[in-house]
Amino acid sequence: RPHSAAPRAARxxxxxxxxxxxxxxxxxxxRDSDIxxxxxxxxxxxxxxxxxxxxxxxxxxxxxSSPLDFxxxxxxxxxxxxxxxPRSGLGTTPHSEHLNSTVIWGTTxxxxxxxxxxKDFIDTFGAGDSDDGASPPSYIAYxxxxxxxxxxxxNLDCAHLREHDRRMYEQLVNYPQEVLPLMDRTVGDKxxxxxxxxGVELQTRVLVRPFxxxxxxxxRDLDPAHIDTLISVTGMVTRSSNMIPDLKIAYFECTHxxxxxxxxxxxxxxVEPSNCNAPSCGQNKCMGIVHNRCTFADKQVVRLQEAPERxxxxxxxxxxxxxxxxxxxxxxxxxxxxVL
Numbered sequence: 283r284p285h286s287a288a289p290r291a292a293r294x295x296x297x298x299x300x301x302x303x304x305x306x307x308x309x310x311x312x313r314d315s316d317i318x319x320x321x322x323x324x325x326x327x328x329x330x331x332x333x334x335x336x337x338x339x340x341x342x343x344x345x346x347s348s349p350l351d352f353x354x355x356x357x358x359x360x361x362x363x364x365x366x367x368p369r370s371g372l373g374t375t376p377h378s379e380h381l382n383s384t385v386i387w388g389t390t391x392x393x394x395x396x397x398x399x400x401k402d403f404i405d406t407f408g409a410g411d412s413d414d415g416a417s418p419p420s421y422i423a424y425x426x427x428x429x430x431x432x433x434x435x436x437n438l439d440c441a442h443l444r445e446h447d448r449r450m451y452e453q454l455v456n457y458p459q460e461v462l463p464l465m466d467r468t469v470g471d472k473x474x475x476x477x478x479x480x481g482v483e484l485q486t487r488v489l490v491r492p493f494x495x496x497x498x499x500x501x502r503d504l505d506p507a508h509i510d511t512l513i514s515v516t517g518m519v520t521r522s523s524n525m526i527p528d529l530k531i532a533y534f535e536c537t538h539x540x541x542x543x544x545x546x547x548x549x550x551x552x553v554e555p556s557n558c559n560a561p562s563c564g565q566n567k568c569m570g571i572v573h574n575r576c577t578f579a580d581k582q583v584v585r586l587q588e589a590p591e592r593x594x595x596x597x598x599x600x601x602x603x604x605x606x607x608x609x610x611x612x613x614x615x616x617x618x619x620x621v622l
Contacts, residue, residue, distance in 0.1 A: 389457045393464065396450070400468045403446050422476075425469070425488075429476055432485050434609055436469055438492045454492060458512040465490040493621070501588040501600040515602070515622045516592075519614045521585035528607065531577035537570055539563040582611040586622060 385392050408420025417423075421436075428436060444451040454461045466489050477484040495514040504515075532545045532552050541560040545553055557566045584604045593599050604622055606613070614620050 386457070386460050389453075389460055391453055391457060391460055391464075396453070396461065396464055397468055399447060399450055400465060401472070403443065403450070404468070404472055407442055407446055422472075425473055425476055426480075428488055429473060429480065429482065429484070434486045434488060435491045436488050438465070438490050440492050440494050440496070443492075444496060451496075455495065455512045457510075458492075459510060462490060462492075498621070500592055501602060502592075504602075515586070517586040517588050517602070517620065517622065518590075519584055519616050519618045519620060520587045520601070521616060522612075522614065523583040525611055526581040526583070527578040528581035529576055530579050533572050533575040533577075534569040535572050535575075536560065536563060536565065537568050538565045542572070542575070543569065580608055580611045582606040584614060586620070589619065 384394075404421045404425075405419055409418065420442075424436065427433075440451060440454070443454065466487075469488055469490055473488050474484055492512065493514075495512065498514045498516055499508065501515060501517065504513075529552075530547055532547065533542055534545060534555050535542045536558040539558060539560050539562065541558060541563065543555050543559060545555065552571075554571075555569045558564055558568055582605070584606055585601060586604055587599050587601045590599075602622075
């Protein structure tokens, strides 16, 4: 087709006015300080429990014989400029004042402050209440009795804690998974001091068991709002199982050299060693569990039913299942009324 040099006819389009832009003081900033960064959006979930952005909470006290390990403790929210370490949840820094200003992630609990207050409660509550005014503190005398009898639990009356410091009591009720390990650690340190003063060896690890809460909850009123909180329920035992061995410390033995390793159960899971830790061996995938050298705790399953006087007319009784460990096994029998 022959090429035509004649121009094409222009389209018949309506004329549009040019876009108008507002005048600016200058096209480009003269220095970096003239650039204003955008305002970051607030995070509505930060610092709230159960809301994305608030971080994971701590795991419960899963066993009664494992040592307190703060490497698996809940994450802490530093209220200072101190950077947390990668592995430790405490956010340790060279300056001690930074540790004193850290709180457990998602809570209002200052770790060191709570430990100091609970120490003060143990050392001062009930002191001088006798007629002569020279009686020792109630819980110091109680711990001395535990040392002599080799018992494993310290029963903490929450009415005493509420009378001493109401905020400490509220933190215990709202965050028991975080507070109870701190109490166990404080009581353990105090028991060790008493054992050294008495010239005896501490045989068992004492755990704190709170009771006598200010409010009791009926089984029919239990709802998701009570998850991860400390509650008190009254009922009647209808069934109890036999004693069940519950694995606490697993023992692994190398199939090549025979050296052994102990692994503490963490949240119901066993982390099997990948290799032998003996310097002369070091083989991989050679560790096998030896059941008769493992450490077990006593465990019992108890079925609890709401009290007959609390059952509405014509309604089916509500039931819950509870787990008992160690010295609580076989304490409650079917037909007993208990406060859980």
